Amino acid sequence: MKRRDFLLASAAGAATMAAPSILRAQGAGAPVRIGFITTLSGPAGYLGQDIRDAFQLAIDSEGGKLGGVAVQAIVEDDGLRPGQGKSIAERMLRNDGIRLFSGIVFSNVLGATAPDILDGGGLYVSPNAGPSNFAGRECHKNYFVISWQNDSLHESAGRSASELGYQNAFILSPNYQAGQDALAGFKRMFRGKIAGEQFTRLDQTDFAAEMAAIRAANPDVVFQFHPGGLGIAFLRQYQQAGLLGRIPMVVAAPSLDHTTLAAVGDAAVGVNVTSHWNVDFDNPQNQAFVAAFRAKYNRTPTYYASQGYDTALAIGAALRQTNGNITNQDAFRTAMLKADFKSLRGSFRFGPNQHPIQDWYALKVERNAAGQLELRTGKKVLENHGDSYAASCRL
């Protein structure tokens, strides 16, 4: 009897694990409400926090407005659970009458949530996730992506690995939509051979088995996609397994951002990263953003933050042209697609599937004069790069 109770109770506990903590951001006035569903709790919480904080920074720096129109971000935490994201979206659509959405970090949450938003007559502007299934045949006229299409992140890493002269790559990623997109993207642009390919788990903390497999395969480069805390654990265990000095690593931005860099420390030195944005981009709008973000939140923004900010600017540009009217969705879309804002990345425009066309850069982890680790931007890897699904999108 005891044991049965234990089983039942632990199952109940597991089922409710990592449930939502609900947060509401306070905006001003009686404004256009933006449903901001993002991941704030659990190990990936800092991703959503950076996106939310940068989004709010853009609103605050205009005095509670975007594009001259008063807005309010209604922030809720999806806890990285697709079902949670979906039910928040349904509630916001039905009960609160919200029609403009943003904020989702993870592709698996987006996959469950976006269809409801779009079918319910809402608009969705993605500050991060850009899964392949919504970029091609299932693209939607009310779905915009400001960040990237998932594959393109990793296509840049594949191209970078080839340009660095590597012939034989071992590739790893967690087994979910964005992880599958990552491996597909890397392989599309990498010209060498694949020495080994392994899926990990999204809740995995110990990578010893993978380290041993890498050592046994002895590739000349490792590519891995492990966002947030996963990437920290992976890199440190890579170093502890004695692989860091021996087998170079090429990753895309999510596997090593400014927050994970601080937590990884020396284990990151020499890692090759590719990204569409970096703190040191010297366009004036980026300089101003980095300074303002540091002043307000007392930390270095990650690329997640830059995307949150760009998303706010993109929405602002569209709202300005429509005078804050989001009920005429065709007008909103026309305005949005002009991308009439100064992106922190410098170059930005929308492709035919309403995903970005942008430049990708090679970054390297180095020590600066003060002895701190930083990501330094190197040369351009891909120019005006869209994604490979745009062709099958009919809009």
Place this chain on the structure above:
Amino acid sequence: MTLVLEQLLNGLQLGVMLFLLAAGLTLIFGIMGIINLAHGALYMVGAYAGALTAKATGSFLLAVPAGLAAAGLTGIIIEYIVIRRLYDRDHLDQVLATYGLILFLNELVTILFGRQPLFVGVPPALSGAVEIIPGVPYSVYRLTIIAVGLMLALGLFLLITRTRLGMLIRAGATHREMVRALGVDIRLLYTLVFGLGALLAGFAGVMAGPLLSVQVGMGEQILIMTFVVVVVGGVGSIKGAFFGALIVGIVDTLLRAFMPVLMRGLVTNTSEADALSAGLSSMGVYVLMALVLLVRPQGLFAARG
């Protein structure tokens, strides 16, 4: 062959970490009848205290007692304020209350230290690698975890089987009413057991710091696996927790390591083989649990009672 040996070592190390958590969980349930979902939160408290101390003092040796103290103290406070009220209540109430504690502790840590993960370095003395298997450098830190974990397991075994306190704990697990009738202060015993469980969880947290990322919610990631260990090993049995943890650790590691190779032999399409093996290997320990429940529902090493 060396790869198999290395993977076995990896499995052993994961098993030892799981044991540190499972031992507390199984004792607390076996003796006190409490399902403590907040056990993972104690692990997180230990990891945070260890990380912050290591950062402030630069010494990992100080981080260990700090992590132990923080987790043990948090455990005793939780037992005193919350758990005491739950002994006579339904398991559902216990789950709700301890689940509430997870939310509370996670949010408290977020408020105090933010969502950004903390950095903990491997102590310099343990940062190298040795070739205990020829040709395979193995992290000294991981070896240390294995050694310390096995010593702790031995210590716990001696404590439970050879001391008066251990006798009371064993008696409490099987004949609670009789222990009370003999005039033993069962409340004190409960607090001690809960504190001991918290200490072990805190120790696991400190040790995990340099391997994983120290951040909010880290406890819940490992808690579910710990429950599997407790169920496989048998609720309330330290021996069960030990062998259960080793079995789960080794099975999980070996499946992750060799399932892709196996599946590629069976399925010709490599990407299908990879997806299939990833799915199967993540199911592995749960399938194991289901099999154990089918064949030996009381667990492999169940405590009598």
